[in-house]
Amino acid sequence: MKAEVITVGTELLLGQIIDTNSVYLSRKLAEIGIDLFFKTTVGDNIERLKKAMEIAESRADIIILTGGLGPTVDDITRQAVSEFTGKKLIFNNDILLRINEFFKNRNIEMPECNKIQAFLPDSALIIENKVGTAPGFILEHNSKIIIVMPGVPAEMHPMMENVVIPFLLKKEGYLKNVIKYKILKVTGLPESEVNDRIKDIFENSNNPSIGVLAHQTEIDIRITAKAEDEKKADEMIEKMKKEIYNRLGENIFAEDDEILEGKVAELLLKNNLKISVAESCTAGLLSFRLTNIPGSSRYFMGGVNVYSNYAKTEILGVNKDTLERYGAVSEQCAKELAINCRKKFKADIGVSITGIAGPEGGTKEKPVGLVFSCIDFKENIYSFKYNFSGNREVIRARAVQMALFNLYKLLKGSN
Amino acid sequence: MKAEVITVGTELLLGQIIDTNSVYLSRKLAEIGIDLFFKTTVGDNIERLKKAMEIAESRADIIILTGGLGPTVDDITRQAVSEFTGKKLIFNNDILLRINEFFKNRNIEMPECNKIQAFLPDSALIIENKVGTAPGFILEHNSKIIIVMPGVPAEMHPMMENVVIPFLLKKEGYLKNVIKYKILKVTGLPESEVNDRIKDIFENSNNPSIGVLAHQTEIDIRITAKAEDEKKADEMIEKMKKEIYNRLGENIFAEDDEILEGKVAELLLKNNLKISVAESCTAGLLSFRLTNIPGSSRYFMGGVNVYSNYAKTEILGVNKDTLERYGAVSEQCAKELAINCRKKFKADIGVSITGIAGPEGGTKEKPVGLVFSCIDFKENIYSFKYNFSGNREVIRARAVQMALFNLYKLLKGSN
Numbered sequence: 001m002k003a004e005v006i007t008v009g010t011e012l013l014l015g016q017i018i019d020t021n022s023v024y025l026s027r028k029l030a031e032i033g034i035d036l037f038f039k040t041t042v043g044d045n046i047e048r049l050k051k052a053m054e055i056a057e058s059r060a061d062i063i064i065l066t067g068g069l070g071p072t073v074d075d076i077t078r079q080a081v082s083e084f085t086g087k088k089l090i091f092n093n094d095i096l097l098r099i100n101e102f103f104k105n106r107n108i109e110m111p112e113c114n115k116i117q118a119f120l121p122d123s124a125l126i127i128e129n130k131v132g133t134a135p136g137f138i139l140e141h142n143s144k145i146i147i148v149m150p151g152v153p154a155e156m157h158p159m160m161e162n163v164v165i166p167f168l169l170k171k172e173g174y175l176k177n178v179i180k181y182k183i184l185k186v187t188g189l190p191e192s193e194v195n196d197r198i199k200d201i202f203e204n205s206n207n208p209s210i211g212v213l214a215h216q217t218e219i220d221i222r223i224t225a226k227a228e229d230e231k232k233a234d235e236m237i238e239k240m241k242k243e244i245y246n247r248l249g250e251n252i253f254a255e256d257d258e259i260l261e262g263k264v265a266e267l268l269l270k271n272n273l274k275i276s277v278a279e280s281c282t283a284g285l286l287s288f289r290l291t292n293i294p295g296s297s298r299y300f301m302g303g304v305n306v307y308s309n310y311a312k313t314e315i316l317g318v319n320k321d322t323l324e325r326y327g328a329v330s331e332q333c334a335k336e337l338a339i340n341c342r343k344k345f346k347a348d349i350g351v352s353i354t355g356i357a358g359p360e361g362g363t364k365e366k367p368v369g370l371v372f373s374c375i376d377f378k379e380n381i382y383s384f385k386y387n388f389s390g391n392r393e394v395i396r397a398r399a400v401q402m403a404l405f406n407l408y409k410l411l412k413g414s415n
Numbered sequence: 416m417k418a419e420v421i422t423v424g425t426e427l428l429l430g431q432i433i434d435t436n437s438v439y440l441s442r443k444l445a446e447i448g449i450d451l452f453f454k455t456t457v458g459d460n461i462e463r464l465k466k467a468m469e470i471a472e473s474r475a476d477i478i479i480l481t482g483g484l485g486p487t488v489d490d491i492t493r494q495a496v497s498e499f500t501g502k503k504l505i506f507n508n509d510i511l512l513r514i515n516e517f518f519k520n521r522n523i524e525m526p527e528c529n530k531i532q533a534f535l536p537d538s539a540l541i542i543e544n545k546v547g548t549a550p551g552f553i554l555e556h557n558s559k560i561i562i563v564m565p566g567v568p569a570e571m572h573p574m575m576e577n578v579v580i581p582f583l584l585k586k587e588g589y590l591k592n593v594i595k596y597k598i599l600k601v602t603g604l605p606e607s608e609v610n611d612r613i614k615d616i617f618e619n620s621n622n623p624s625i626g627v628l629a630h631q632t633e634i635d636i637r638i639t640a641k642a643e644d645e646k647k648a649d650e651m652i653e654k655m656k657k658e659i660y661n662r663l664g665e666n667i668f669a670e671d672d673e674i675l676e677g678k679v680a681e682l683l684l685k686n687n688l689k690i691s692v693a694e695s696c697t698a699g700l701l702s703f704r705l706t707n708i709p710g711s712s713r714y715f716m717g718g719v720n721v722y723s724n725y726a727k728t729e730i731l732g733v734n735k736d737t738l739e740r741y742g743a744v745s746e747q748c749a750k751e752l753a754i755n756c757r758k759k760f761k762a763d764i765g766v767s768i769t770g771i772a773g774p775e776g777g778t779k780e781k782p783v784g785l786v787f788s789c790i791d792f793k794e795n796i797y798s799f800k801y802n803f804s805g806n807r808e809v810i811r812a813r814a815v816q817m818a819l820f821n822l823y824k825l826l827k828g829s830n
Contacts, residue, residue, distance in 0.1 A: 013451045015441030016626050016637060018433060022456070026430030036428045037463055041437070041454035048452055055470060181429075192518075192526040195487055199528065203488050211489065213426050214567075222431065277720075283706040284699025287720040291698040294774050294807060302726030304719050305692075305702040311717030311760060315730075345726060359709050389521060391569075392709060 002035045004060035006052050008067035008077050009151060010043040021066045021153060028160055032169060033177040033226070034062065044068060049080040057144050062168070067151030069134035071113040078119065081148055085141045087121040095126070099133045127163045131155045138167060145171070177226045180233040184244055185254040186219040187405050194219050197247045201240070208240045216394060217401035218260075221248075253408055260404045261289045267411035268299040268349075275407075276345030277303035278316055278337040280328065280354035281371065285400045301345040306337065306354075316340045329354050331372050331383050338374035338381065350376040351407060353399050357392045371399045377410055417450050419475035421467050423482035423492050424566060425458035435568060436481045443575055447584060448592045448641075449477065459483060464495040472559050477583070482566030484549035486528040493534060496563055500556045502536035510541070514548045542578045546570045553582060560586070594641050595648040599659055600669040601634040602820050609634050612662040616655075623655045631809055632816035633675075636663075668823055675819045676704045682826035683714040683764075690822075691760030692718035693731055693752040695743060695769035696786065700815045716760040721752065721769075731755045744769050746787050746798050753789035753796065765791040766822060768814050772807045786814045792825055 005022045012019050022039045029036050038059065042052045049068075056063045068077030082089045096118035103110040117134045120126060127136035129150065136149040136159045147164055149156045186194055191214040195202070198221070202210055208225035223240045227233035245252060253260050268275060277286050287303035290296060304315055309328055312318040318336045326332040334352045342350025355371030362368035369388040374381060384406055388395045420437045427434050437454045444451050453474065457467045464483075471478045483492030497504045511533035518525040532549045535541060542551035544565065551564035551574045562579055564571045601609055606629040610617070613636070617625055623640035636659060640651040660667060669678055683690060692701050702718035705711060719730050724743055727733040733751045741747040749767045757765025770786030777783035784803040789796060799821055803810045 011626065013441055013454065014445050014639070015438040015443075017628060018435065018438050020433060023430040023433050026428055028430075030429050037458060037460070038467065039428065039456035043452060045452070051474075052453065059466075183431075190521070190523060192486065192523070192529060195528060196526050199487070211426060212487065213432065220431075222426070222429075224429070279699070282703070283711075283715070284694070284702030284718060284720060287699030287722070288697070288703060291720075291722060292808075296698075297722060300698070300722050302720050302722045302730065303699060304730070305699060305706075305717050307702075307706060307712060307715050307717045308760075315717065315719070315759065344730065345723075387522075393707075394569075 003062040004056040044074040089119040274347040276347040278341035334372035334374040338376040418477040419471040459489040504534040689762040690764040691762040693756035749787035749789040753791040
């Protein structure tokens with residue numbers, strides 16, 4: 001069965017808010033195996049919304065609308081659905097009482113305009129709104145299902161989870177398949193290299209299918225399996241996962257909701273290791289990411305953001321001679337920073353980053369994007385050199401990502 | 416003239432990424448007065464994309480597509496547009512050379528699959544991609560305009576701004592009204608307080624209209640004016656802006672694309688002041704934000720992320736007695752951190768943050784969300800205490816935001 005999502009609101013067409021509702025609905029539908037082929041956004045205009053519903057009805061079995069159920073004149077979804085289905089809007093006193101109570105509980109008198117929210121299309125199945133005033137509703141029309149919910153996420157989510165999903169699950173014939181996913185997170189390789197390594201699987205796989213999505217510092221490979229039950233889908237995913245690990249295993253650092261700093265934290269805790277960092281061009285981002293994990297005080301001792309040469313020499317004791325001979329952006333400086341910060345914080349591991357984030361400050365020998373990073377891991381020194389492309393933001397993000405990834409590999413390897 | 420945006424990508428229909436492209440395009444179109452009545456999202460499927468283009472062509476004059484221009488087999492936009500318009504895909508050697516150069520500059524051999532990106536529909540106007548490999552293009556078909564751009568925002572934005580908007584502006588008859596915006600950025604007040612202060616303007620204004628949008632650490636008030644020309648629109652905005660400054664001026668820190676750390680940087684540079692920071696619970700985020708600005712080495716000396724008590728006492732010389740008597744999360748500790756880090760880095764200003772970011776570590780006396788922050792501004796000490804609500808991420812973001820905002824106010828006041 002196919003669904004189409006229609007989000008209603010002129011603010012969405014003016015770019016004033018980001019449409020997170022359709023993202024949420026997409027996920028929820030995928031979870032119960034309902035295909036979504038189109039999403040449409042329409043403004044607060046009855047005729048255009050009716051037109052969009054007509055198109056949706058021609059290509060989907062389930063139409064889910066969100067937004068436009070508020071009490072003001074530009075909330076036109078109720079009226080549009082009524083006109084589209086030919087089902088008159090009928091006053092419902094129970095709903096009015098509930099709306100009244102909503103305001104009473106907040107010591108506010110119900111504004112006159114909210115009365116309109118007690119009018120719903122004839123024969124609609126009402127979806128109670130436990131968070132706000134506008135109820136949602138479900139209609140059947142031309143053997144299609146029309147589901148209407150408010151646009152406020154906090155109101156819409158419980159309606160979807162408590163009423164709409166159980167409703168759809170009960171409808172016979174709606175659910176034939178289960179869709180399951182697995183995301184493998186890759187870093188340290190360009191997108192094209194990732195593509196080349198899995199191209200043949202990619203091209204020859206229909207179910208499970210795979211998709212590749214590049215972010216600023218990582219590439220997600222998504223395996224999607226469609227099967228008659230969860231167990232079968234899990235098996236299909238497992239098989240494909242093995243194949244992808246064969247090609248990219250070295251660069252896969254996490255799955256699904258796991259994050260790189262979380263994986264690093266796990267290994268630090270497991271081995272009872274303390275870490276400290278020294279950051280020049282990234283000025284705190286590595287520290288910040290390492291402490292994204294609750295309880296990070298068990299492994300993170302602290303860091304110094306040695307943005308100036310003064311900080312490098314006076315706070316972390318880098319040799320003045322090193323700066324003069326090799327410059328602040330050099331392997332030598334990175335080494336001293338890693339070693340000295342490990343010692344200074346009495347940690348087991350010291351990590352340093354120094355580089356040129358740009359847009360200015362680059363030279364022919366040391367261009368923007370040049371980054372040195374060192375890890376002093378119990379007095380073994382590991383050095384890394386990068387030439388990152390991208391703007392200041394991207395270069396800083398990538399420098400930190402690679403420092404975390406190198407750390408992850410070292411910790412994993414030493415286990 | 417009417418436009419329709421079509422975003423292409425199965426990942427959008429599965430809810431794996433949020434569609435920020437259509438938000439961006441919505442804003443850009445509104446700015447030049449082009450109406451957008453529908454947005455559609457389609458998966459990586461040629462037939463369905465052609466169907467969506469057919470519908471779009473029936474109700475819009477300009478169709479803007481993003482996504483699906485990558486080098487892999489599931490990038491189907493080129494092919495779909497070619498089939499839809501009947502314009503064959505033609506190989507373009509100049510583009511191939513450019514793509515080749517892109518990889519050469521990165522010391523990577525061009526993957527074979529990228530060649531496909533040098534094929535474009537016959538008679539297409541090419542939009543150069545200065546950031547990535549896939550060029551965009553513009554086609555005219557049935558007296559409609561079809562604009563195709565990659566889905567990667569960093570590639571798409573410059574194409575839109577440098578080529579597409581000038582192209583549309585040149586097309587006669589496309590522009591009747593001008594829509595202009597002004598965003599006023601507010602921080603340090605809850606959303607409900609902001610709403611209460613401007614409620615009457617909000618309710619009585621149609622053109623210019625105002626919208627309020629709350630983010631994690633700031634609230635944006637957007638003034639939107641529609642007029643026959645820019646000058647008129649600017650005047651309308653200016654008048655409304657004054658009214659809003661009357662109500663919220665103290666908490667407005669920036670307009671439009673300005674960011675808080677940028678405003679702080681301006682004032683530091685203007686007054687030739689050097690700054691250093693000491694962060695406990697925010698562990699580097701304040702340092703990182705202060706260095707988001709290119710050239711920040713002119714004012715930022717460095718920082719210490721004093722996450723452990725060891726770092727507080729041994730690196731920044733906080734009195735052990737202070738920690739014992741008042742704890743690490745205390746005004747006394749925050750003061751010593753600010754003073755000592757200013758001295759240690761030989762800066763004019765020292766800023767400190769210490770608090771409980773949670774989810775664990777809170778007590779009845781010192782609950783999660785309690786944050787102390789101090790500013791030592793040329794030996795004048797300013798102390799701040801907060802009880803932030805929200806999760807770990809939100810508490811850390813807000814603590815840094817308020818430290819920057821306090822700094823901004825102090826710097827502004829001392830001018």
